[in-house]
Amino acid sequence: MQFYRSFIDNQWVESSDGARIDVADPSTNEVWAQVPACTAEDAARAVISANDAQKEWESTPAIERAAMLEKLNELLSEEREHFAKLLVREQGKTYTEALGEVDDTIGYMRYSASSARWLRGDIMPADAPNEHLMTFKVPYGVVIAICAYNYPLALIGRKVGPALVTGNTVVIKPHEATPVTASEFCRLVEKAGVPAGVINMVTGDGASTGAALVSHPKTRMITLTGSIPAGQRVAALAAKNLANLSLELGGKAPFIVMDDADLDAAAEAASIARFANCGQVCICNETILVHEAVADSFVEKLMSHVSQVAAGNPMEDGGMGPLSTPQSLERIEGLVESAKASGAEVLAGGRCAEVAGCEGGNWFEPTVLLANDASLDVIRDEIFGPVLPIMRVSSLHEAVEIANAREDGLSAYFWSASHSNIMKAIAGLETGTVFVNKGISGSFHGYHNGHKLSGIGGEDGPYGLENFLQKRSVYMSY
Template sequence: MDNRNDFSTEIAHETMYVDGAWLRARGRERIEVRNPANEQVLATIEEGTIEDAVLALEAARRAQPAWAALPAPTRGALVARLADAVTSNAEHLARVVTLEQGKPISQARGEIGAVVTFLRYAAENARRIEGDIIASDNRDEEIQIRRHPHGVVVGLTAWNYPAALAARKLGPALVTGNTFVLLAHEITPLSGLELARLAHGVGFPPGVINVVTGRGLVVGKALVESPLSDLITMTGSTRAGKQIYGSGAAGLKVLRLELGGKAPFIVMEDADVDAAVKAAVAARYTNCGQICTCNERMYLHRDIADQFLDKFVAASKALTIGDPMDDPDMGPKVSALEVDKIKDIVDRGMGDGAEMLLEGGPLTGGIYDKGHWYAPTVLEVRDNASPLVQEEVFGPVVPAMRVDSFEQAISLANDTEYGLSAYLFTQNMKRLLALPSALKFGEVYFNRSNGEAIQGFHTGWGHSGLGGEDGKYGFDGYLRKQTLYVNWG
């Protein structure tokens, strides 16, 4: 037996964590968590109910006033202790991520490193919660702007980075004085439960951190619609984000939605082609293409298109695919449903006239007979309306399109409902300076691959979301403002 894939001793708790204790769900149903590389059952978790969602929210509501009353540095110190605990358990957590989500182990270690970074950055900001004093129109008066926590924050996370996305929301929410209820995604819930275990060990008061499990359409909907929740922070698909937007409308919930993307990767005739190819490969295939900022469509100047595509196809073909514990370049897709979605988009794209440059597709035989495998696939398209160009693939498939000018590339790149990330490779400084106002995306990478910085601001435009994460602007989003008119005359 391969002990690397033996999960029997990996997880201490498969129940929900509510009000400082491990609890069984009110219902009796269970959800199987499967390894996407071999479809083996890793664990079975509680299928939470509406009643479970309410219990978690009630616990968070009770705990919030006392938590907010603590000095911010005290809250930050606990978050820093959680970062220390994650560091001490980093290899275990990386294994959990790899086994439930499927990314290669080195990439899972990188994700756990991001967990530590998110938590430490939030803790360091405990002394940066600031207000303003503004001159008044009246004598003997000043205007004060103060910042306060929203109250109870609900975190809804995607399956592609289950540990990092939870920490990205958890850290700033807690440091700013909110309490937190996390719905761990039903496909990858184990990372969130392990974070709860570590949080319990470092001494967070009961109710400050709660982790529930179950279906998003049941438990998630209840968390969003409940009058006990104040702010909803969600990372996921645009479709799911729109559902949450509608569910939260009746309660006028504060929403922070980081949704889908269809990032254009623009390479102009003066670009460093080798650097662009290297970045395009990393931006497309990391985590099997399951990143919202991934290179989803390439616009290549006609003068360098053949050279670029030859090198890109060769690099794509050379990628290794296998057991993520062996640390290949790519592991499996997370589920059979995701593989079917990709196949459908490719089939429709081919029906619209796309040309196959590298036919990867689903893999079978040997280790690929079990699990959800899809090899790198590269196509050339001539119509920007192709589903390959317009729909988020979220996998190792990328369409390429030739363009004649910078202006045409920008026009085609903007022809989308999404507005999360974009890429440009050029040595022309005039183009670099013109691009920010020309491209309608919240995050733009110049002459580099993806990977946002903690001190930046990760935000989408259009159907890619509302609000944002990271940096001082993301941190400030977990606070609401109060204006005081102080007259002492």
């Protein structure tokens, strides 16, 4: 059993009441670590620490703030394999995927660091003589960074990077299922010499620790990656202080395949976009809507790719890892059983998996379901796991109508050779991102945001960086 502490004001701390949270390996559900179950008092200490450090950090030149991010990157690069193995043990993704997550974390922070020299405001013509009208962009102050369990390290880099380079200070709140990675990241924070209070981290659940952070009067911004209900709770708690929000929430990305699509490329992309990270990616392919004229051919090609995916030890090449939590496994089982009871046909998988040497873990087989009813839970609800439902559609209009019937709108995939169809889909799909004739991907400079219930604000690129800055207008007479 290993014990990892929280990090407040550059001090390693336990919970003020001594309570702890168990951390389990999702491959076996064996408890291997503990972290503090931080109280509201602990959360308040972290916010005050960040608030006390913020003005001096803001006065530090942006290029020096960027240098601190690069120092963190150096240390993270040196321990790339250590963090990758930690991610496998804590979150369950494969070792190859975990190495990619470490690299993405470095990429997010490197992009933020490179932005230090182009942070700028505006000077505009004034209406009065001998006057300047200027817009300064200034930090909010204390930022609460709430991270989901699917990317415990990358989400830290995605949030801490832009927050710090723009002059804010941060309190990280990792998901209670994956808190060890955050503690280890803070070990690098200490080693890098980041000033006390600039980066803090508290562990605990959302209902107590998270709520205390969000509702603290010194909290000026919250950046959250999580579910829609989590975002709604955060927004309600933040309302009293009118803290700025950047909420990247859930979605149910449709994967639309028209009758003129490149079926071979689309089938391969559909499989990868569903089963990456055991389907636990917010922009994963959640439902295939395929034109009835090519449905049989497409499904045949898809199944040849799905057959190559199998649940297996995540430290070994070729296997799909487990779901991150027992609760996720239980929910996935329920969705599949409900779909089967309602007439969905199981084309692959459909049950818990058995993996030698990893008994007792959160294992589920890569599953494909053929459904003909858009009202089924498996079609209507976000799955966030290795289950892929397929529906036939008769037209682009029907596909877009099914996609837009949802109250969320994070991402969508669209496959067609027709320029007219592509432009109609881009105009019609109510989502923040559309992948056209392309599989799951992302760029550090591409804005990532949701429409409707999939979020407020967004992350990445120049637009994401702007979310960490507020504007100050100055009328200067001379």
